[in-house]
Amino acid sequence: MSERAPKFTRDLPESRRKQLIEATARSLARHGLDGTTVRVVAAEAGVSPGLVRHHFAGMHDLIAETYRWTGKELEKVLRAALAAAPPTPEGQLHAFIDASFLTPTLDTDLLGVWLTFWSLTRTDPEIHAIHQKVYASYRRRIDELLSALAAEKKLALDTRLATLAFTALLDGLWLEHCLDAATYTAEDAATIAHDWLDSLVAGNFMATPRAAIALNAK
Amino acid sequence: MSERAPKFTRDLPESRRKQLIEATARSLARHGLDGTTVRVVAAEAGVSPGLVRHHFAGMHDLIAETYRWTGKELEKVLRAALAAAPPTPEGQLHAFIDASFLTPTLDTDLLGVWLTFWSLTRTDPEIHAIHQKVYASYRRRIDELLSALAAEKKLALDTRLATLAFTALLDGLWLEHCLDAATYTAEDAATIAHDWLDSLVAGNFMATPRAAIALNAK
DNA sequence: ATCTTTATTGAACAACTGTATAATACACAA
DNA sequence: TTGTGTATTATACAGTTGTTCAATAAAGAT
Structure with a gap:
């Protein structure tokens, strides 16, 4: 009970980048280019939107x-x-x-x-x-x-x-x-x-x- | 000199729709789907942005x-x-x-x-x-x-x-x-x-x- | 000339976009 | 346990999006 669940888990940059890329691929397949936004990709990968910019130069780069x-x-x-x-x-x-x-x-x-x-x-x-x-x-x-x-x-x-x-x-x-x-x-x-x-x-x-x-x- | 040039010329809906469609095609070819916005199409056709909605149900319809x-x-x-x-x-x-x-x-x-x-x-x-x-x-x-x-x-x-x-x-x-x-x-x-x-x-x-x-x- | 219709404008709107940034807290080392 | 680095979050921001709408004025009818 006293042990609180961590708000998030850390990951190696390399691993996180792959997760975001795969999430982007899934989003592109399902929602097309229009529907593939920073927030949609982040949600698909289960992370916050800000993380995208931390691992990639920007949405275009991703x-x-x-x-x-x-x-x-x-x-x-x-x-x-x-x-x-x-x-x-x-x-x-x-x-x-x-x-x-x-x-x-x-x-x-x-x-x-x-x-x-x-x-x-x-x-x-x-x-x-x-x-x-x-x-x-x-x-x-x-x-x-x-x-x-x-x-x-x-x-x-x-x-x-x-x-x-x-x-x-x-x-x-x-x-x-x-x-x-x-x-x-x-x-x-x-x-x-x-x-x-x-x-x-x-x-x-x-x-x-x-x-x-x-x-x-x- | 006393004759002022008209601010715009009217056109039959059918004709104007065609102009807007052709402008959209040009924009899609040059700027892709992303670059094809209401304002870009309107500028390409030489009309105001509001006219798009007057002749079409919306951008998607266009x-x-x-x-x-x-x-x-x-x-x-x-x-x-x-x-x-x-x-x-x-x-x-x-x-x-x-x-x-x-x-x-x-x-x-x-x-x-x-x-x-x-x-x-x-x-x-x-x-x-x-x-x-x-x-x-x-x-x-x-x-x-x-x-x-x-x-x-x-x-x-x-x-x-x-x-x-x-x-x-x-x-x-x-x-x-x-x-x-x-x-x-x-x-x-x-x-x-x-x-x-x-x-x-x-x-x-x-x-x-x-x-x-x-x-x-x- | 005057009236009527409606194509056209231009600005204002809310929603969404990608990005920037400061605070947070996880994971690991000492 | 304490300290350190930084992955991660959450919010704020400026710009752009499609759309709405009241005002305008062109063009034909009367």
Whole structure:
């Protein structure tokens, strides 16, 4: 009875920062960017609003850090999926697709946050810089796998365009699934992507120099 | 000299609403959702802030109306492109791709607005409803063309999945181009999409029941 | 000219935003 | 136990938000 409960518990800066970042991610997923305020995030993390400024330069900084964290989190999941898959280029790429759509941790909440960042990328220079960094590493990985695939299967492949097509297809599929989950399932998305890759392996893709054809037609 | 200039000019509600909607679209493209406030929009349209509430139920309503307007504007451009193209399914689909990437009116500004709406779709019920309506009509059109294509070319095609793939590829290509125009050009995007369609026509796509294969493999 | 309608203005409002700051009290060392 | 550092709280603050509303004046009707 004489022992009073502490009004709050201290924590290491590193740990508290992570809690605030995760709270921000949850808020972005649920309430969108508009609804993600200092007070909402603080409440979500179970701390007082003032603590945000103590651990971050400001609200904008917190959101940017949440972007970086989400990117790393995503990469972690994908990396693990690739490590467990067959070490062939084809096996790795198929595993990449499965990880993108069939992994429980890649739920619409986690990916819904991504949409928020996309909308910020066009107008916010700092977010734009983060975006470039994240996507450059993302595309490099795909490009390496597609190059290895082309070499192994002896495909005449424009790996640059193929990489762009692959990432665009995955992003598009996930985007539309996220915007309206009722339209199609994650399994549908995976099927489509796998099928695209199969067609690529069969050599029916990115081999025809269409641009040259179009020029001749004129 | 005795004639004083009018402090403002009146306008028909319909006309003024359109001006405000267009001002909102410009603001969304330039300053993002955060920067699009009642005062900013009013200044962009050259009117007083109070006028917004006179023509719209509120700021939220204005943004929703801007979504509807942008959707119609986009459909108008696509419809015109299809009307000018060869009436064959293949010709129509290729024209659809060109219109999506090579039309001057479909600049990154107009499409940048779309991103804003996407970010709202997940958390705002009204925007979500508009999104469903717009995309349903969008997909119906593609589905009809792909069905006609499959019939003409006698392709064993899952048109539902093919439609999803087609729209996802276009959305993804445009999205990533919008987010970082330095990565690839609109011509690159068009080339990729045309190539995908060519591959589809050649019969190398969406014909294999991958799901069944996967089940047998287990 | 005068009247009527109503599009338009501009300021005032309450609510909310991110931030600044002083007081507090937890956790650990001596 | 006492002292020290600082994570944490709570409040206050200035700025901005969407909205309200009475006054104004433009434009057509009479």
